[in-house]
Amino acid sequence: xxxxxxxxxxxxxxxxxxxxxxxxxxxxxxxxxxxxxxxxxxxxxxxxxxxxxxxxxxxxxxxxxxxxxxxxxxxxxxxxxxxxxxxxxxxxxxxxxxxxxxxxxxxxxxxxxxxxxxxxxxxxxxxxxxxxxxxxxxxxxxxxxxxxxxxxxxxxxxxxxxxxxxxxxxxxxxxxxxxxxxxxxxxxxxxxxxxxxxxxxxxxxxxxxxxxxxxxxxxxxxxxxxxxxxxxxxxxxxxxxxxxxxxxxxxxxxxxxxxxxxxxxxxxxxxxxxxxxxxxxxxxxxxxxxxxxxxxxxxxxxxxxxxxxxxxxxxxxxxxxxx
Ligand code: PBG
Numbered sequence: 001x002x003x004x005x006x007x008x009x010x011x012x013x014x015x016x017x018x019x020x021x022x023x024x025x026x027x028x029x030x031x032x033x034x035x036x037x038x039x040x041x042x043x044x045x046x047x048x049x050x051x052x053x054x055x056x057x058x059x060x061x062x063x064x065x066x067x068x069x070x071x072x073x074x075x076x077x078x079x080x081x082x083x084x085x086x087x088x089x090x091x092x093x094x095x096x097x098x099x100x101x102x103x104x105x106x107x108x109x110x111x112x113x114x115x116x117x118x119x120x121x122x123x124x125x126x127x128x129x130x131x132x133x134x135x136x137x138x139x140x141x142x143x144x145x146x147x148x149x150x151x152x153x154x155x156x157x158x159x160x161x162x163x164x165x166x167x168x169x170x171x172x173x174x175x176x177x178x179x180x181x182x183x184x185x186x187x188x189x190x191x192x193x194x195x196x197x198x199x200x201x202x203x204x205x206x207x208x209x210x211x212x213x214x215x216x217x218x219x220x221x222x223x224x225x226x227x228x229x230x231x232x233x234x235x236x237x238x239x240x241x242x243x244x245x246x247x248x249x250x251x252x253x254x255x256x257x258x259x260x261x262x263x264x265x266x267x268x269x270x271x272x273x274x275x276x277x278x279x280x281x282x283x284x285x286x287x288x289x290x291x292x293x294x295x296x297x298x299x300x301x302x303x304x305x306x307x308x309x310x311x312x313x314x315x316x317x318x319x320x321x322x323x
Contacts, residue, residue, distance in 0.1 A: 198273030259304030
């Protein structure tokens with residue numbers, strides 16, 4: 001007779017034999033920054049998550065650090081009048097992103113700062129690249145992305161996180177960083193980023209939804225598995241320090257494939273729509289938020305993610321501490 005239930009008999013034995021554990025060190029907390037002062041506004045479609053003006057973000061960073069979350073990923077909401085088709089605000093040394101990096105890093109040098117590198121928040125078309133006749137230009141976009149990464153590096157970022165899915169951008173960014181003396185700045189590449197419906201809430205947060213068409217000429221087809229391995233391999237070869245799969249839950253198989261393929265840390269982004277679905281069901285009393293969020297998050301790690309970008313990071317760590 002085999003008795004597998006013996007290992008599930010008590011909390012103590014379950015904990016003892018748990019194959020996967022979460023801790024504060026696993027998480028990257030996304031941060032949304034808006035222009036202005038004293039702003040802390042809830043993002044309706046990302047319940048419990050806020051956009052902050054820079055003066056209000058410091059308290060948030062401090063509280064993340066206090067709970068042991070030492071990495072964050074910065075996004076900014078660009079004002080409409082600064083948006084264009086060339087990404088000029090994206091490379092402005094005095095832009096909101098560059099100022100945010102400088103100010104946060106100066107106050108909290110111990111916080112590992114990552115910055116989103118993509119044109120969509122700055123694009124009058126809401127696309128991740130320069131648009132010409134309804135097409136997204138690759139190489140012209142890559143040039144701007146490299147410039148953008150350089151300006152973040154100059155502001156003091158630890159790692160840049162290109163989320164655009166243009167071909168060749170990792171190599172171009174690495175070369176530019178080297179050329180301008182930023183050899184210590186890393187790249188966390190969104191390597192296998194799928195054209196997903198689950199980015200909807202995020203796009204409302206930054207007002208960055210595409211003005212025409214969708215992103216399927218650059219983001220990946222959800223039907224494809226081997227294509228993800230190819231994207232990741234190219235990024236590693238071009239110099240990515242960390243590779244990311246996104247979204248997470250519908251792509252757990254991809255996370256595992258990548259984990260088994262490469263020898264760099266594997267990251268996964270539990271994206272806005274995935275988070276919002278759990279929140280929304282919980283608000284209706286249909287699901288228990290705390291345990292559902294924990295289950296989703298542990299699944300991402302079990303699938304093979306070494307690190308997880310999550311809107312639930314602080315909540316999860318709070319739950320872990322109360323166990
Ligand atoms: C944009 C970007 C997106 C996300 C991160 N960077 C959205 C998109 O590609 O349209 C999504 C994150 C989320 O949904 O939580 N380059």
